[in-house]
Amino acid sequence: MKHKLYNKVVAYITENQEKFYRLAFSYVQNKDDALDVVQNAICSALDHYNTLRNEEALKTWFYRILVNESLLLIKRRNKELLAGEDIQLDTPYYEKGYEKDDELSCQINRLDPETQSIIKLRFFEELSLAEISRIMEMNLNTVKAKLYRGLKQLKQNLEVGA
Numbered sequence: 001m002k003h004k005l006y007n008k009v010v011a012y013i014t015e016n017q018e019k020f021y022r023l024a025f026s027y028v029q030n031k032d033d034a035l036d037v038v039q040n041a042i043c044s045a046l047d048h049y050n051t052l053r054n055e056e057a058l059k060t061w062f063y064r065i066l067v068n069e070s071l072l073l074i075k076r077r078n079k080e081l082l083a084g085e086d087i088q089l090d091t092p093y094y095e096k097g098y099e100k101d102d103e104l105s106c107q108i109n110r111l112d113p114e115t116q117s118i119i120k121l122r123f124f125e126e127l128s129l130a131e132i133s134r135i136m137e138m139n140l141n142t143v144k145a146k147l148y149r150g151l152k153q154l155k156q157n158l159e160v161g162a
Contacts, residue, residue, distance in 0.1 A: 027070035
């Protein structure tokens with residue numbers, strides 16, 4: 001039983017690794033950091049796969065790990081910047097069909113972290129609001145409110161910048 005679950009986790013990770021990299025990059029804006037985030041998330045998932053109670057929740061369970069790892073790296077990076085280290089951002093990763101609008105990305109990254117996560121998971125990863133609710137461990141109505149408030153703020157910011 002445990003071996004079957006482990007194989008299912010491995011298969012899911014293998015099939016979706018590009019999506020995971022893309023999401024991690026949208027948070028950390030650095031190729032090497034994004035690869036580190038994905039690697040750490042995969043290691044954590046494989047180390048703790050036995051904590052997954054419901055196989056149907058594999059997707060949301062892994063995305064939660066990935067988002068948490070991304071946010072953890074950003075916190076560590078911010079502490080290093082405060083200590084005086086200089087971190088350079090890489091050239092963005094581009095994949096056909098997933099080109100990003102620099103102004104849009106900039107404006108999304110200016111939103112509060114929870115709203116950023118909700119918007120990225122909804123529109124970049126095409127997750128349902130219910131899945132986002134489970135990943136973010138928030139009430140569904142809270143996710144909806146933050147999404148619509150964030151989209152309204154994003155629209156205002158883009159109109160002011162235009």
